[in-house]
Amino acid sequence: MIDFTLSKAQQAAREYAHQVALEEMRPISLECDRTEEIPESFFWNMQRRYWGGAAAQARAFGQDEGVRQENLLTVISQEEMAWGDAALATAIPGPGLAAPPILSQGTPEQQARFLGIYMDGQLHWGALALTEPGIGSDVAGMSTTAVLDGDEWVINGHKHYITNGARADLIVTFATIDKRLGREGIRPFVVPKGTPGLIVGRIEKKMGLRASQTAELIFDNCRIPKENMLAGRGEKKEGFKAAMGTLDATRPMVGAMAVGIARAAYEAAWEWLREELPAGYPPQQRRAWEEELEELGQEIEMARFLVWRAAWMADRRIPNSKEASMSKAYAGALVMKATATAVRITAPGEDSERKQLIQKWFRDAKVFDIFEGTAQIQRLVIARRLFPNIDIP
Amino acid sequence: MLDFAPTEEQEEIRKLAQSLALDHLRPHARRAEAEQDSSTELRLTLAQTGLTSPFPEEYGGSGPLEAVTYTLIAEELAYGDPGLALNIIGSLMGPLTVWLAGSHEQQQQYLPPFCNPTSGYLQRGSLAFAESTGTYRLADIRLQARRTSEGYLLTGTKRDVVHGQRADLRVVLARLVENENENEDKVAEGKLCAFVLPSPLEGLSIQAEAEKLGLQAAPSARYRFTQAQVPASALLGEAGSSGVVRAATLYQILRAALACGTARAAFEYCSAYARERIAFGRPIVSYQGIAFMIAEMAMKLDAARLLTWRAACSWDRGEADETLIREAESAQRQAIKMAQAATTDAIQVMGGAGFMQDHPAEMWMRDAAAME
């Protein structure tokens, strides 16, 4: 039955995450953005209050409700986390983007071995390395190679723009085992931190999401055990499928983050109109802004519903590539519009912390049109699903 | 708990509505546009399904439906043809308002003719909502109903009243005011109420709307009330009751669903065209300039549909009036805006062919524009 009300678990996911975002993220948001550094206390607080608190409680309620809803619970809480601070949200300890490929392509033994690391209560991160200086959108054209030498894979290549790349305990790295095979030669490998030959290069300076770590990784004869290849089920296209399947799960999460930032900007713009609008503004101007914000509010709701629907499909194991891309594409465009609108509306008047936050969110927003597949790539995915028999290059 | 799948029963009803849309609405769309009405056969066919009499069984109806179900039906009908769909929904809104806002007595008086198995399909209802001074938002309703010793005096205008001219049941939305010559703001704050108009009514002039831009298959009229006196019994239920808000928001939600259906028709039609049409040796949809436009259409249609479903869900759960108004008006605004963009882009996808009356795209673009 079509239903837009949140269950107890879903409500818990939202409320607890919101509390954490409000109390642990907002107070340090501007400072972390300025310094591009995150205090260690934040990580421990997240360990305790997010994993040990909000997420655990939502999951516990969810188990009582008897339906699979991990994806829904995640997008609901991701929206709140990004409402708090999207950069800090990417730095919450945990396997992060490394988890989906391990879960979808790892054998049970590999899942236990790799994900077990994250259960010891210490601070651990994960990363996913697809992008290279030479290729981004065109993942299939990657040039990082993996060659089997005895009991070891030897990885050589160059990845960049890798979120949490320098702090990750495990990096799921995609490489080709045979370039002639094109996309079918691509496989995911789990590379542990500290492996000889894994070199952390530069940490990028960015327009936004500055507290999020974006690293360059160089693989120079980097040797990992044979058992670290995730292609447990051995089918031909498994590797590439793993990369793409991962995106179906993570795109709604990225969409949810975009919704969270959009909502933060939207709320702040309303508050500014109520509390900071300089005296003497003509009422028609104010009314025009209010109408613009009302419209934006409606678009935020639509973006959220697209995100929820894509996550709900994932929970039901309904193929959702098209819907996942819709949620990401819509939310990615919306967050730019929302933050740009908030910057414009709040331009007059004195400087304030609220305005600085709005400007930060504006800088953060643009990346949501880029990572996890650009706006164009999302539209390609949607179009290819709509027209499966037509070659849309 | 969040859920995005219709029930099995709703899915069956949706499929029924879809087959009616494809077999009986789409093929007759151009004729209905020219004749500016639906045919009697079409009304009979629809009545036989029971979809057009969703009233309580005690009045002979086929039983009330949930708003979500009706939203699914309305989208399908508009997917067949927006004008005919509005013709059907517009008629239905008259008796639906009586059912939602009227007293038991009023229901007994007005509903049975619409449920009559032999003649019910000939009945036309109507609900007058929008006015010459505003849009389909409740805040824009300015038709004044001033209480007098004999009943109420109505003053104001209505536009876009589907079946307004020939209706067997005319319902109008108005604002209750206490004093003569109230200023605009006071009128806007007056309690929302609905009246059934006696026929004939002195002081009411009705004029058919001619030369319409779109939605011609739904004949409509303008009303002008100059001190029209209606009896106290004409007021449906009580002024300011939730029933009136539920009727008005249901219309808004269904108008949103009609917009979704219109957009879907345009989206599917231009998709099929783009798959077949070859330019520079390739199907035009293989060019990103076309493919992305269509992807955008699909995405925004889904977004607006979800917003519409959410409003319908809240309606079914009986949410507070303010929530219903906010959600229904959001859905209406976004869905109509989306349909206007989708139908316009559908023509662009088809190039010159889209501009020709050989294809329905140009009609859908005019229909969507006429939904304002």
Ligand SMILES: Cc1cc2nc3c(=O)[nH]c(=O)nc-3n(C[C@H](O)[C@H](O)[C@H](O)COP(=O)(O)OP(=O)(O)OC[C@H]3O[C@@H](n4cnc5c(N)ncnc54)[C@H](O)[C@@H]3O)c2cc1C
């Ligand atoms: C802050 C940040 C964090 C990131 N984190 C990670 C991470 O953790 N792991 C990781 O692997 N990557 C990560 N990335 C990389 C990101 O996924 C890529 O930047 C993205 O996929 C785009 O690739 P590119 O930058 O090489 O752009 P390109 O692929 O070079 O694209 C340039 C332009 O061409 C367009 N384009 C490309 N192909 C087509 C086509 N077929 N049709 C139409 N237009 C096309 C694109 O849309 C874009 O507008 C991150 C990026 C950023 C900015």
